[in-house]
Amino acid sequence: MTVRWDLLLIPSFIFTFVLLTLSQTLFLEGSFYRDLGLGRTSDEFDFSNYLRAFTDGFYLTTLWITVKVSALAMIGTLVFSFPVAYVIARMRSRWGMILLSGIVVSTFITIVIKVFGIIIIFSADGWLNRSLMALGITDAPYTIIGTQEGVVIGLMYFTLGFGVLTLYSVVQTIPYSLEEAAEIHGASRIRMFWRVILPLSMPGLVAGGLMVFNMCMGAFTSAALLGGGKVFTLPVLIQRTIMMEVKYSMAGTLAAVLLVAVILINILSIMVLRRMRVARGVLA
Amino acid sequence: MSKVTFRKAVKRYGTFTALQPLDLNIREGEFLTLLGPSGCGKTTTLRLVAGFIQPSEGDVYIGDENVTGIPPQKRGIGMVFQDYALFPHMTIEENIGFALKERGDSAGAIRTRVWDLLELVELQGVQERYPSELSGGQQQRVAVARAVAHTPRVLLMDEPLGALDLKLRESMQIELRNIQKNLGITTIYVTHDQIEAMNMSDRIAVMNQGVMEQIGSAEEVYDKPTTKFVADFIGQINLIPVDLPEQTNGHAVTGYMGSEIKVGLAPGRILPTKRAVLGIRPEQLDIVPADTMPNGVNQLSGRIVVARFVGNVIKVEVEIGPEQTIVIDSHPSLMPQLSGGDEVAVTWKPEAGFLLED
Numbered sequence: 001m002t003v004r005w006d007l008l009l010i011p012s013f014i015f016t017f018v019l020l021t022l023s024q025t026l027f028l029e030g031s032f033y034r035d036l037g038l039g040r041t042s043d044e045f046d047f048s049n050y051l052r053a054f055t056d057g058f059y060l061t062t063l064w065i066t067v068k069v070s071a072l073a074m075i076g077t078l079v080f081s082f083p084v085a086y087v088i089a090r091m092r093s094r095w096g097m098i099l100l101s102g103i104v105v106s107t108f109i110t111i112v113i114k115v116f117g118i119i120i121i122f123s124a125d126g127w128l129n130r131s132l133m134a135l136g137i138t139d140a141p142y143t144i145i146g147t148q149e150g151v152v153i154g155l156m157y158f159t160l161g162f163g164v165l166t167l168y169s170v171v172q173t174i175p176y177s178l179e180e181a182a183e184i185h186g187a188s189r190i191r192m193f194w195r196v197i198l199p200l201s202m203p204g205l206v207a208g209g210l211m212v213f214n215m216c217m218g219a220f221t222s223a224a225l226l227g228g229g230k231v232f233t234l235p236v237l238i239q240r241t242i243m244m245e246v247k248y249s250m251a252g253t254l255a256a257v258l259l260v261a262v263i264l265i266n267i268l269s270i271m272v273l274r275r276m277r278v279a280r281g282v283l284a
Numbered sequence: 285m286s287k288v289t290f291r292k293a294v295k296r297y298g299t300f301t302a303l304q305p306l307d308l309n310i311r312e313g314e315f316l317t318l319l320g321p322s323g324c325g326k327t328t329t330l331r332l333v334a335g336f337i338q339p340s341e342g343d344v345y346i347g348d349e350n351v352t353g354i355p356p357q358k359r360g361i362g363m364v365f366q367d368y369a370l371f372p373h374m375t376i377e378e379n380i381g382f383a384l385k386e387r388g389d390s391a392g393a394i395r396t397r398v399w400d401l402l403e404l405v406e407l408q409g410v411q412e413r414y415p416s417e418l419s420g421g422q423q424q425r426v427a428v429a430r431a432v433a434h435t436p437r438v439l440l441m442d443e444p445l446g447a448l449d450l451k452l453r454e455s456m457q458i459e460l461r462n463i464q465k466n467l468g469i470t471t472i473y474v475t476h477d478q479i480e481a482m483n484m485s486d487r488i489a490v491m492n493q494g495v496m497e498q499i500g501s502a503e504e505v506y507d508k509p510t511t512k513f514v515a516d517f518i519g520q521i522n523l524i525p526v527d528l529p530e531q532t533n534g535h536a537v538t539g540y541m542g543s544e545i546k547v548g549l550a551p552g553r554i555l556p557t558k559r560a561v562l563g564i565r566p567e568q569l570d571i572v573p574a575d576t577m578p579n580g581v582n583q584l585s586g587r588i589v590v591a592r593f594v595g596n597v598i599k600v601e602v603e604i605g606p607e608q609t610i611v612i613d614s615h616p617s618l619m620p621q622l623s624g625g626d627e628v629a630v631t632w633k634p635e636a637g638f639l640l641e642d
Contacts (some may be wrong), residue, residue, distance in 0.1 A: 180369065181365060183433070184440075185383035195382075
């Protein structure tokens with residue numbers, strides 16, 4: 001008799017179905033019914049929530065800010081993590097593994113703790129501002145908390161480790177001999193980077209970039225804590241709509257908007273990159 | 285085309301010395317092979333010319349220019365890598381034209397040159413393809429074309445045929461050698477395959493444990509090895525521990541198990557002074573009946589252990605002393621007369637053997 005290992009999938013499937021698929025379906029279904037206040041919804045199926053989401057300036061601004069901070073954080077994360085990933089991937093000694101382990105460990109420290117680190121350093125009476133003012137460099141405290149810059153930094157902090165890990169595995173697939181071949185045939189380090197490393201990393205940069213972007217679009221903790229109640233991204237607004245305004249239907253609508261926006265942006269990016277054919281030889 | 289010179293070049297990694305002080309002159313237009321087992325320092329020597337590493341001491345010259353400390357980009361070198369290292373995201377034309385583009389040649393000039401090179405390596409028509417669409421042998425040719433596109437001063441090749449199967453490897457050896465001769469380009473070739481080295485090279489530098497043990501033509505390193513390592517590494521050889529030799533008019537005289545052995549002495553040959561071994565190639569040995577009287581040749585008696593037919597020759601193993609067997613290449617027609625356990629004598633001419641320090 002053959003062993004039916006596939007039966008082991010059933011518990012996970014039930015768990016996922018009930019907690020994710022079922023709850024989300026109910027949540028999204030609710031988005032088509034009007035909120036009546038205090039958590040009650042009407043029985044009438046309509047699109048009024050969606051109409052509001054796409055006409056109310058506040059919701060549109062929130063969507064725009066979410067996309068903007070996510071895109072900026074993605075760029076920042078790629079720019080910061082690529083050199084780190086490159087250096088670690090090219091290390092011959094065991095230091096490479098030690099550094100990589102350090103990045104993995106620090107990546108999986110909860111973002112709450114990490115963001116509080118940022119808050120301590122950057123708050124109005126944190127040591128950074130006190131030092132700056134004591135030195136006479138600034139008169140008034142400068143804080144990133146409650147600013148879009150702050151949210152971008154928080155999101156980068158959240159995604160940096162994932163960026164390094166993804167790009168590390170990409171650089172590792174590029175044989176070192178290609179760098180040597182470029183250099184001995186006359187390319188400077190910079191030219192070598194532009195002509196060899198960057199194009200060969202493109203599939204990884206796209207995959208890693210989209211992953212980071214998607215994480216940012218859905219990030220709640222870092223956006224909420226560094227937004228400080230002043231900067232709203234969609235996940236923060238959804239939480240607020242549920243917990244403070246008790247408008248389940250509107251929250252469901254916003255969740256649907258977020259989901260569709262993320263999917264659309266991903267599909268569009270891939271289509272654009274396909275057209276650019278940046279990586280034909282690599283994918284062939 | 286330039287000569288390449290090493291002056292007391294040393295390469296150390298921490299306490300490990302990858303290359304002992306090396307003095308080496310590679311002539312203009314010469315095909316020089318660095319031959320040796322892995323870890324012998326041959327790749328280190330090649331990479332010193334490339335500029336990927338710098339010597340810990342001493343200098344490297346290309347032509348009359350001291351290139352020590354000069355980065356690879358500025359050395360005017362071409363190189364064929366073991367894994368070819370073709371750029372997978374570039375077409376064959378872009379690959380071959382890489383150095384030309386870096387040098388700033390015009391698109392038209394690059395195109396013309398690439399077409400000429402594709403003709404040189406007999407690969408017309410593939411310029412639009414990508415490396416992954418070519419066979420291993422074709423990729424090899426593209427790698428050669430890329431390495432010589434900018435008429436480099438020196439061409440370096442790091443085991444370029446290692447990934448090809450035997451038949452293709454043999455035809456590529458001839459082809460590479462022809463291309464090199466056509467271009468007249470100074471070439472340094474690294475391999476651990478002695479047949480390949482002998483097939484292609486003007487001179488072979490045999491390396492072992494960071495030391496260049498001998499440099500010379502294929503004939504020289506095969507017929508007149510100067511160290512036991514070279515004798516053993518190149519071709520098949522019998523190494524017999526013998527008594528310390530004494531020199532008498534034009535000959536050296538030594539002994540094995542009480543039998544006197546004469547060894548011809550080439551001029552300038554230094555005799556071993558500590559422990560001597562006698563080297564003789566299997567094809568220089570003859571098997572004669574045990575009761576043959578010696579006649580101006582060296583003769584040792586022994587017993588046949590086994591005779592194996594391997595095609596062009598019979599390999600006969602003869603035990604000539606305690607735990608000492610030697611291998612003789614014998615003509616296949618003698619096979620019926622040779623059987624295990626037979627008492628025989630082994631003979632060779634004095635000039636066929638050579639004495640080496642153990």
